[in-house]
Amino acid sequence: MNKTVNPKDLTLDDDNGPLYAAHKKVYPQSVSGTFRRIKWGLMAFCLGVYYFLPFVRWNRGLGAPSQAVLIDLPNSRFYFFFIELWPQEVYYFTGLLIVAAVALFLMNSVGGRIWCGYLCPQTVWTDLFYAVERLIEGDRRERMKKDKSSDPLKLERISEIVLKHSIWLMIAWWTGGAWVLYFNDAPTLVKELVTFQGPMIAYVWIGILTATTYLLAGYMREQVCTYMCPWPRIQAALTDEWALNVTYRYDRGEKRTSVKKAAELRALGEQVGDCVDCYQCVAVCPTGIDIRNGPQMECIQCGLCIDACDNVMTKIGRPKRLIGYDNDINIHRRQEGKAPIYRIVRPRTIVYSAIIAAIGGFMIYTLATRSLLDVNVLHDRNPVAVKLSDGSIRNAYTVRLLNKSGYDRVIAIDANGPANATIHVIGIDSVTPDRPMIVIPRDSTSELRLLVTAPAENNPEKSVPVRFHVTDIGLGEVASATDNFVSP
Amino acid sequence: MTDHHSDIDSVSGKSTTGHEWDGIKELNTPLPRWWVISFYLTIIWSIGYWIVYPAWPLIQGNTTGMFGYSSRADVAVELANLEKIRGDKMAALGAASLADIEKDPALLALARAKGKTVFGDNCAPCHGSGGAGAKGYPNLNDDDWLWGGTLDQIMQTIQFGARSGHAKTHEGQMLAFGKDGVLKSDEIVTVANYVRSLSGLSTRNGFDAAKGEKIFAENCVACHGDGGKGNQEMGAPNLTDKIWLYGSDEAALIETISQGRAGVMPAWEGRLDPATIKAMAVYVHSLGGGK
Numbered sequence: 121m122n123k124t125v126n127p128k129d130l131t132l133d134d135d136n137g138p139l140y141a142a143h144k145k146v147y148p149q150s151v152s153g154t155f156r157r158i159k160w161g162l163m164a165f166c167l168g169v170y171y172f173l174p175f176v177r178w179n180r181g182l183g184a185p186s187q188a189v190l191i192d193l194p195n196s197r198f199y200f201f202f203i204e205l206w207p208q209e210v211y212y213f214t215g216l217l218i219v220a221a222v223a224l225f226l227m228n229s230v231g232g233r234i235w236c237g238y239l240c241p242q243t244v245w246t247d248l249f250y251a252v253e254r255l256i257e258g259d260r261r262e263r264m265k266k267d268k269s270s271d272p273l274k275l276e277r278i279s280e281i282v283l284k285h286s287i288w289l290m291i292a293w294w295t296g297g298a299w300v301l302y303f304n305d306a307p308t309l310v311k312e313l314v315t316f317q318g319p320m321i322a323y324v325w326i327g328i329l330t331a332t333t334y335l336l337a338g339y340m341r342e343q344v345c346t347y348m349c350p351w352p353r354i355q356a357a358l359t360d361e362w363a364l365n366v367t368y369r370y371d372r373g374e375k376r377t378s379v380k381k382a383a384e385l386r387a388l389g390e391q392v393g394d395c396v397d398c399y400q401c402v403a404v405c406p407t408g409i410d411i412r413n414g415p416q417m418e419c420i421q422c423g424l425c426i427d428a429c430d431n432v433m434t435k436i437g438r439p440k441r442l443i444g445y446d447n448d449i450n451i452h453r454r455q456e457g458k459a460p461i462y463r464i465v466r467p468r469t470i471v472y473s474a475i476i477a478a479i480g481g482f483m484i485y486t487l488a489t490r491s492l493l494d495v496n497v498l499h500d501r502n503p504v505a506v507k508l509s510d511g512s513i514r515n516a517y518t519v520r521l522l523n524k525s526g527y528d529r530v531i532a533i534d535a536n537g538p539a540n541a542t543i544h545v546i547g548i549d550s551v552t553p554d555r556p557m558i559v560i561p562r563d564s565t566s567e568l569r570l571l572v573t574a575p576a577e578n579n580p581e582k583s584v585p586v587r588f589h590v591t592d593i594g595l596g597e598v599a600s601a602t603d604n605f606v607s608p
Numbered sequence: 609m610t611d612h613h614s615d616i617d618s619v620s621g622k623s624t625t626g627h628e629w630d631g632i633k634e635l636n637t638p639l640p641r642w643w644v645i646s647f648y649l650t651i652i653w654s655i656g657y658w659i660v661y662p663a664w665p666l667i668q669g670n671t672t673g674m675f676g677y678s679s680r681a682d683v684a685v686e687l688a689n690l691e692k693i694r695g696d697k698m699a700a701l702g703a704a705s706l707a708d709i710e711k712d713p714a715l716l717a718l719a720r721a722k723g724k725t726v727f728g729d730n731c732a733p734c735h736g737s738g739g740a741g742a743k744g745y746p747n748l749n750d751d752d753w754l755w756g757g758t759l760d761q762i763m764q765t766i767q768f769g770a771r772s773g774h775a776k777t778h779e780g781q782m783l784a785f786g787k788d789g790v791l792k793s794d795e796i797v798t799v800a801n802y803v804r805s806l807s808g809l810s811t812r813n814g815f816d817a818a819k820g821e822k823i824f825a826e827n828c829v830a831c832h833g834d835g836g837k838g839n840q841e842m843g844a845p846n847l848t849d850k851i852w853l854y855g856s857d858e859a860a861l862i863e864t865i866s867q868g869r870a871g872v873m874p875a876w877e878g879r880l881d882p883a884t885i886k887a888m889a890v891y892v893h894s895l896g897g898g899k
Contacts, residue, residue, distance in 0.1 A: 140638055140639055140640070140641045140643075140644050141638035141639070141640055141641060142640075142641050143640055143641060143642055343640060343642070347639075347640055347643060500738065501738065502736065502737055502738030502740055503736075503738050503739075503740035503747070503749055506740075506747065506749040506750050506896065506897075507750060507850060507851065508750050508751045508752070508850070508851075508897075509750065509751055509752040509846065509849035509850055509851050510849065510850065511849075511850040514749075514750075514896060516749070516895070516896050546716075546894045546896070547710055547711075547713065547716045547894065549711075567717070569720075569894060569896075571896045576850075
């Protein structure tokens with residue numbers, strides 16, 4: 121039977137039917153254990169990379185940027201250690217994004233929301249902000265007490281609040297500061313910034329990222345994951361029955377009984393659950409949920425409840441991992457008295473791994489074999505062909521030469537097309553008129569107007585292919601492009 | 609939707625919104641309050657936006673906002689900045705000689721880019737967007753030039769035009785030999801066939817080559833020269849090549865000889881500044897036919 125409630129009777133704070141829920145502040149308790157250590161390690165690694173990578177140097181020769189990782193927007197270049205990418209090579213990023221997406225699928229099918237729980241910037245920074253909060257204001261109970269207290273603020277409490285927000289703001293400011301260093305030479309920009317001579321746009325971006333970091337990690341926290349981020353919804357759709365998720369093993373836990381009563385019942389030889397209803401898993405949860413209610417959208421699967429529960433189980437002398445990485449299949453198998461099975465290797469994970477390997481391998485191959493000399497040819501559209509006074513036919517092309525290497529090149533242009541055709545480059549006085557030679561400066565493109573003329577007696581058919589070869593005279597590197605030679 | 613009363617769903621134990629579709633009720637999953645507050649803030653923001661920026665259409669025009677902002681004014685400022693930047697470069701172009709421009713890759717690229725734009729705006733209506741021309745309007749891509757194809761000659765033609773009325777314009781025209789009664793019909797047919805024979809084109813049966821040569825020598829050589837090689841001083845085309853401005857078939861030639869031809873190229877001096885004309889000359893020269 122459904123109990124009918126008039127919406128007029130519903131209040132904002134009524135658990136049964138508020139239309140808008142007030143934010144319930146979460147006070148995660150500190151915890152130690154395996155997963156906490158993994159999280160500290162990953163946090164140190166991720167933040168270390170983020171904050172210090174711009175200062176890593178890489179020698180590319182004189183005149184080229186010496187920053188290992190640099191996004192050079194004014195010159196449209198991306199530098200990553202030995203790799204230098206041009207805007208037209210954006211497909212490498214596409215490939216990288218595909219690999220990243222499939223890697224996420226793979227993580228999900230192996231161990232659930234690994235990304236959310238350990239690697240996502242929202243999680244990492246929120247974790248860091250919680251650590252600061254805990255250090256200054258104390259652990260869960262103290263913080264709850266201080267927040268609830270209606271006593272007038274004392275100097276000690278005020279200084280705590282000021283200190284916490286100052287440290288938060290400094291972390292947030294450093295986060296914004298590191299961001300802009302990826303777009304400029306880091307040491308130079310730091311010098312400019314501290315002497316207030318940096319570009320306005322850098323200060324603006326530092327300001328924006330300081331504000332977002334402070335707000336998202338200091339205030340929004342789990343609300344970002346629950347309400348703002350589309351990732352949890354996508355990831356929920358990617359999981360399957362074999363994926364290991366942070367799971368309360370209710371086959372072992374139920375029925376929940378107090379430690380004392382459990383001991384008594386066990387002495388009588390009765391079956392009792394291991395869960396002692398201590399709420400430690402809830403106390404440490406950064407999203408404030410109860411993992412014992414089963415898989416939930418809010419759960420970022422950070423594994424801290426596993427640590428909390430393990431500590432309790434150790435204390436009361438019961439086996440660890442009442443909460444652990446597991447799935448429903450195994451819970452049912454144990455209930456039926458069978459041994460659990462773990463299928464990390466299964467068609468889904470094999471396919472994902474194969475896709476990652478294939479795309480990753482293809483990208484590495486193309487990157488390793490990509491030419492640093494390139495040529496693009498565009499046939500004149502209007503007119504497509506010109507008849508000259510002696511009856512010969514001439515086609516004009518716009519030729520774009522790309523020299524992606526760090527040195528100037530001398531190149532020669534040949535065209536293989538209609539018989540006895542001659543080529544000429546407008547504005548170039550080459551010492552070898554039949555085979556124009558020009559210099560392309562390093563790390564740049566040159567656009568030329570090139571004419572191909574076929575003599576009257578060899579007027580080709582309506583259209584014949586013509587292949588342009590660009591040869592680096594010094595290195596012998598060749599790039600080519602094909603177009604057509606058209607008769608009127 | 610029949611029942612607007614909220615109730616508790618017996619399966620999940622959660623309250624519903626009270627909205628029902630074919631027996632299915634929507635669970636009430638409350639939105640966080642900060643989200644709702646953010647929503648109201650955006651509404652307040654939009655009201656501020658209406659006041660500060662142009663927003664509401666009126667019967668004539670629209671509200672202008674507190675600071676009279678207009679995107680048109682922004683564009684004007686940007687265009688003015690662009691003109692300033694281009695001004696320096698165009699000054700360099702104006703100072704360089706035509707030959708120097710052709711030799712300097714940076715100046716050449718600038719002149720070609722500028723020339724292409726100006727060509728599209730001013731020359732394309734007659735010569736076509738790519739300079740391919742049409743009947744009566746010369747193709748600027750080929751190597752056949754009525755008034756000469758060197759950089760200086762092209763520049764001169766653009767500056768002063770042909771039969772444009774400008775004091776320094778190119779003069780000289782194809783006379784109307786038929787209309788003015790200089791040649792009779794049969795003589796025109798004969799000389800038309802003779803002209804075709806000059807570039808190896810086929811001639812009418814029973815065509816008298818000797819008579820044609822005689823008529824040509826008496827009437828045409830003065831401008832088109834011995835053997836019909838043309839004369840760029842007079843704008844008289846070369847009749848021995850493969851390029852025909854008004855067509856090479858007999859009917860077209862008869863029309864040309866009897867009616868005459870005097871196409872007009874306007875003078876651009878005074879309408880375009882010298883640097884622009886220079887850029888245009890370089891562009892036309894670089895199309896491929898320049899000598």
